[in-house]
Amino acid sequence: MQCPISKRWSRRKEARPQEILEAALTLFVDKGFTATRIEDIAREAGVTRGTPYLYFANKEEIFKAVIRDLLLPQITEAAVLFEGYTGSAADLLRELVRIWWQNMGETQLSALPKLMIAEGGQFPDVIEVYQREFIEPGLGLFKHALEYGIARGEFRPVDVAVAAEVMAAPVVMAMLNQCANTPCNGITVDPQTYLATFLDLTLGGLMMPPRADGPVSAESVSSSSSPSRETPHV
Incomplete structure (x- = not known):
């Protein structure tokens, strides 16, 4: 039987783009846009390295968002x-x-x-x-x-x-x-x-x-x- 997805996990998943953007802004402020890598953003947001790519095509799109x-x-x-x-x-x-x-x-x-x-x-x-x-x-x-x-x-x-x-x-x-x-x-x-x-x-x-x-x-x-x-x- 398939395990139900908890409401907490659902909220967490929906919040990921916002968390990624907040992490990106923190790093852009601290390191600058050019020096910040997407893997740095993922680490700061507490998500896997590839997660930002699920929502954004590249770092420039993250900046626009x-x-x-x-x-x-x-x-x-x-x-x-x-x-x-x-x-x-x-x-x-x-x-x-x-x-x-x-x-x-x-x-x-x-x-x-x-x-x-x-x-x-x-x-x-x-x-x-x-x-x-x-x-x-x-x-x-x-x-x-x-x-x-x-x-x-x-x-x-x-x-x-x-x-x-x-x-x-x-x-x-x-x-x-x-x-x-x-x-x-x-x-x-x-x-x-x-x-x-x-x-x-x-x-x-x-x-x-x-x-x-x-x-x-x-x-x-x-x-x-x-x-x-x-x-x-x-």
């Missing part, structure tokens, strides 16, 4: 913040940065920008996935927050596409600083102080100044704002 399956869900979680949101634009931007940092900056995912800079040039397919599935959606979150604030008359009109890239850069720099052997670009303050100062300076430049003739309406802001590039739906 790390981006899709470990990084993209964090972007999706941040996007949920916008659903039905009616609070202030300043608070929305603060919460967006907080979630971004909590889910990525304080985890091993903070090493991905460093990996892309160091080794992405050798793997254009990986760079394309990283750009399409992380960079563009991430910038879309900042664009959405900016457009929300402009529409409400809280933020002054800006080119949201350019402003989003300017705002994302310090956050990425903080992520790079998390995984560098020495502080990047002289950043020596703790991340929370750094991000709080970034938000203070950013909001200081974005907030509409008070008007003597009363509050600014969304309609007046819309009519006076300069055209900006289309923002992808988030």
Whole structure:
């Protein structure tokens, strides 16, 4: 009689791709992508040498899956913040940065920008996935927050596409600083102080100044704002 497969083993089998990806990310961070071998990943994940090949064709596909399956869900979680949101634009931007940092900056995912800079040039397919599935959606979150604030008359009109890239850069720099052997670009303050100062300076430049003739309406802001590039739906 055939032995039944235990529920524990079934769960373990279903979890293997995730465990392989987490092991791969650990090794990519510690050793770099080029120096990491698939047998190293299998050993780190606690599976047999050939198991990763059951799920992934090669190491490059594992790297792509790390981006899709470990990084993209964090972007999706941040996007949920916008659903039905009616609070202030300043608070929305603060919460967006907080979630971004909590889910990525304080985890091993903070090493991905460093990996892309160091080794992405050798793997254009990986760079394309990283750009399409992380960079563009991430910038879309900042664009959405900016457009929300402009529409409400809280933020002054800006080119949201350019402003989003300017705002994302310090956050990425903080992520790079998390995984560098020495502080990047002289950043020596703790991340929370750094991000709080970034938000203070950013909001200081974005907030509409008070008007003597009363509050600014969304309609007046819309009519006076300069055209900006289309923002992808988030």
